[in-house]
Amino acid sequence: MDDIRRFARTRNFAFRSIVIALVLSFVASVCLVQLANLQLLGRNTALAATQMRTTKVAVNAKRGRILDANGVVLAQSVERYNIIVDPQLASEFKPTACNDTTKEYCHQIDGKPVGASGAAAVARLLATVLDGTNAMELGAAISDANSRYAVVAKDVTPEIKRKIDDLNLGGIVYGELTNERVYSGGTMLGPILGGVNADGSGVAGLEQSLDKTLTGTDGYEIYQRGNGGEMIPGTLTDSKDAVNGSDVTLTVDGNVDWYVKKALIEGKEKYNASWAMAVVADVKTGDILALEDTDEREAGSDDAKLNASRVVSETFDPGSIGKVFTMAGVLQEGQHKATDQFTVPDTITTDDGQTYTDAETHGAEHWTYAGILKNSSNVGMILAASNYTDEQRYEYLRKFGVGQETGLDLSAESAGILHHWQDWDLRTRNTVLFGQGYTMNALQITQAIAAVGNGGVMPKLRLIKSTTDADGHVTENAGGNATRVIDEDVASQVLNAMESVSDLYKNMVSVPGYRIAAKSGTAEVAGSDGKLTSIVSDWSGVIPADNPRFVITVVMKDAKVGSFGGLTAGPVFATIGEFLMQKYNVSPSAKRTDAIPVEW
Structure with a gap:
């Protein structure tokens, strides 16, 4: 009888041990699976984050200059910026109220609260810097929360770019370096010089006939961008230098x-x-x-692009x-x-x-x-x-x-x-x-x-x-x-x-x-x-x-x-x-x- 009871106790203990072992094994398996999932998910999440931050940025080649016989510059490309908004981030934007703690990065207009959030708030802030911009129209233009890229201004000066940087909209608004064609002589040689189109290609005058000579080859950089749109140090993975266009010197004095x-x-x-x-x-x-x-007819103007010089056409x-x-x-x-x-x-x-x-x-x-x-x-x-x-x-x-x-x-x-x-x-x-x-x-x-x-x-x-x-x-x-x-x-x-x-x-x-x-x-x-x-x-x-x-x-x-x-x-x-x-x-x-x- 005692043997039967000992056998029963032993069997019960063995059964409980097996059950506990199975439970522990199951828990261990779940933990291992979860750990694996966390590692894979973390890796995928990190990869996704890296891919999201990684961008290929064009390095614009400067168009060559046109100079007179004395070396005076008649046409040149100067540093300008296209202002870009990320509508998805703009839709999530909430202005930071200004106080003693936040005064270095807060948002306000003429010393007063922005009075809105999301794309409307971003538009109101940008309108204070971009002259002639209607805040309501700009807000509508950047309201697509599914978009990540919207050009809101082209060829702004470095001065305007710095004012936009001071709006504390880093990551939402940033500038892409580009070039603008400017002419120093006003109406002098207007139609002879001609002009370029919005893409910077020559469409009239010498700008057109010399387009291949003046046009450079763009380069690029691939790197991770920070919240302010800046390059994260050490993340440059590939690049190609831009080659500027050739300068052309005229016989004209x-x-x-x-x-x-x-x-x-x-x-x-x-x-x-x-x-x-x-x-x-x-x-x-x-x-x-x-x-x-x-x-x-001023060089670079629509008038100069649409009308030839009488010297050659009349x-x-x-x-x-x-x-x-x-x-x-x-x-x-x-x-x-x-x-x-x-x-x-x-x-x-x-x-x-x-x-x-x-x-x-x-x-x-x-x-x-x-x-x-x-x-x-x-x-x-x-x-x-x-x-x-x-x-x-x-x-x-x-x-x-x-x-x-x-x-x-x-x-x-x-x-x-x-x-x-x-x-x-x-x-x-x-x-x-x-x-x-x-x-x-x-x-x-x-x-x-x-x-x-x-x-x-x-x-x-x-x-x-x-x-x-x-x-x-x-x-x-x-x-x-x-x-x-x-x-x-x-x-x-x-x-x-x-x-x-x-x-x-x-x-x-x-x-x-x-x-x-x-x-x-x-x-x-x-x-x-x-x-x-x-x-x-x-x-x-x-x-x-x-x-x-x-x-x-x-x-x-x-x-x-x-x-x-x-x-x-x-x-x-x-x-x-x-x-x-x-x-x-x-x-x-x-x-x-x-x-x-x-x-x-």
């Missing part, structure tokens, strides 16, 4: 360009013209020192300036010399029945070919070109760049119009002899007259002097190849005749101490009604004539006080020429002793 624009505006007012424009270039190199018009009949090209071609073909003598009436009727007249009535004049150019005789040009074929007339106009782009690659540049000689009608074949029946822009005229001043070699116009990459390596822009158009002796004769033209206008167009070789022009052009109701007057010349340094072209439209180029565009030429002689300290001219006779 900002001082000359400024003065040219001033002279044009004053000339426009003095002669009551619709507009005026001018180009200044180095005769030998083709370097453009100035290219301006009277339009007031084309017109050059008028009597075209007689220079005719004389040069006739002399080059050996058909005449500048000293050849002609009897020139004021009217002529050609064999095909077309009648042409000079601008002024006169009798039968005894003029040399140089005298025909001096007196700007249409009839004389036709007489001198009796053996000058249509094909030759077309060929030399092409040689002087008519109907061809200058190669400057400026947006909206017009090549003008020059129809093939086989398409000319009976009248056009002769009007091209005196600058009518084809069109040019001011750059083309400048380049063509430079050929005469440069001994018959037409330089390729150059606007880009050099580029400097992010490492400071400078690459000179060689420009295009110069082209010989006429022989040196022919150029000398034409230049001599052009100096006699200037002598004719010496009471209106003169630069004391310096000789000028130039040609004036006047042409009818289409007015606002589409009919030939407007007048373009122009003047293009070389100074000094005895030692050519610069070529200047001035063009005016609808000058009400004297429509002839020598009376309007010419005096503006003289104003610019005098400035150039002083600025570059050009030696005075020698007395003229080799004038070709203009009468016989």
Whole structure:
């Protein structure tokens, strides 16, 4: 019996022990599972937190600068910030009341409580710094609690960024570094420089044509961001440096360009013209020192982006300036010399029945070919070109760049119009002899007259002097190849005749101490009604004539006080020429002793 009881006690004890062991095992298993879960969850939670804090931030490359020939910055990108709000965090925001304990990080507006919470409170605080921002509209824009990124302001200055930092909204509001394009010259070179779009890409002017050169390559940084949006030290895991765009240096002298624009505006007012424009270039190199018009369009503005410079886009009949090209071609073909003598009436009727007249009535004049150019005789040009074929007339106009782009690659540049000689009608074949029946822009005229001043070699116009990459390596822009158009002796004769033209206008167009070789022009052009109701007057010349340094072209439209180029565009030429002689300290001219006779 005792054995039975001992067995029963032993069995019961064993059973209880097994049950306890099972319970302990179960508890241990649960603990192990829970511990494993906690470790995994902690790891996942930490990973999630790390991933939430980790961000890839673009490091914006700066767009290259545009500088004038003196190194003055005309366009550059400056430090700016895009202001970002995290709407999810904004929705959870509760302003901290200000007291002695919280005064370093509290929130208030003009010393008073914010009066709201969530996105509305964030918006109210931001509106105190972002001028012109409506707090209610901003609050609505950042109220999406499911969003983590909303841009509320672009291109704010570092000063505004610091004021936003002082609002104590770290983690909710932060700034991303970006760049803004700014221009120092106002309306100077406005459409020539053009502008960029919201993404910083060039969309007009040099900003567009040089976009690949000016645009850099963005980099990036991957790191963990703290509550204030700042990088947590030691968390940078990957990065790529940004490479800034190259700087571009122009041939334009900002001082000359400024003065040219001033002279044009004053000339426009003095002669009551619709507009005026001018180009200044180095005769030998083709370097453009100035290219301006009277339009007031600020670089970078929508106005500058939507409207091209008149210098490149406006084309017109050059008028009597075209007689220079005719004389040069006739002399080059050996058909005449500048000293050849002609009897020139004021009217002529050609064999095909077309009648042409000079601008002024006169009798039968005894003029040399140089005298025909001096007196700007249409009839004389036709007489001198009796053996000058249509094909030759077309060929030399092409040689002087008519109907061809200058190669400057400026947006909206017009090549003008020059129809093939086989398409000319009976009248056009002769009007091209005196600058009518084809069109040019001011750059083309400048380049063509430079050929005469440069001994018959037409330089390729150059606007880009050099580029400097992010490492400071400078690459000179060689420009295009110069082209010989006429022989040196022919150029000398034409230049001599052009100096006699200037002598004719010496009471209106003169630069004391310096000789000028130039040609004036006047042409009818289409007015606002589409009919030939407007007048373009122009003047293009070389100074000094005895030692050519610069070529200047001035063009005016609808000058009400004297429509002839020598009376309007010419005096503006003289104003610019005098400035150039002083600025570059050009030696005075020698007395003229080799004038070709203009009468016989």
